[in-house]
Amino acid sequence: MYLENYKRFEAIIDKLREFEGAIIVEGARDEASLRKLGVRAEIIKLSRLPLPEVALIASEYDEVMILTDLDRKGEELARKLAWYLEGYGCKVDTETRRELKMIAKKDIKGIEDLYSLYLRVSLRFWPPEEGI
Template sequence: MNLERCVEEVELALDELVELNNSIPVIVEGIKDLRALRKLGLGGDIITLNKGISLSDFADKISEEFDEVIILSDWDRRGGSLCRRLKELLKGRVVYDVGIRQRLSKFAMIKKVEGLPSWLETVYHRMEDTTPNHDSSSNKNKSSMDI
């Protein structure tokens, strides 16, 4: 798969995430993930996993406060394990979406949510360097993501 296609798929997933986050909170692993998503334009609720409480207690708090969430843990082994465990704990209590996580995992070529802004910046520069007669207006999402 070529780089342009990967970037296009990541941009589509992020556009969808920004839109959904207006009404659905996103669960991430840590503060660096939260900052990265803010940099990418998310303006809604972003919830970091609280290291001071168990995952079970965290899921209880989520189910008390929300009807639906988006799980966006990292794409490494630990993030996958957290995602599976959260799904188990939330099942039947909260509607959860892991589709965006799966799409980003497939196309982003990185393992951590916190790396998304710098990855996009890097690939945009790489694409500019390899595109003859580059027109900066051709990348509509670049400016909207505030990278």
């Protein structure tokens, strides 16, 4: 990852930390990765629930961010979820996922890898001072 993309990546992480709606992810590892990054928003996992039910649960929030994995399956899930959520009148953020995919797809496969990528690139671009 280049420095320019790292700065964009850091901005995404900051956005996730400040997000006050609900975030939809595929599973428990995705949630764990986001929690390690300091995300405090409500996280709704897709695992074991039908998409319409997930959308209904998420529709209780003013804004919903879809963070499915960056592969083809994740893309299809994101598209379907956005359709359901927009039907409920939700404000849906798919842009964060799209931007993350643009800058980090070569580095990660899914949301569960975000925390490890964050650690790797943070050390690469901002190594700790000696003695710390």
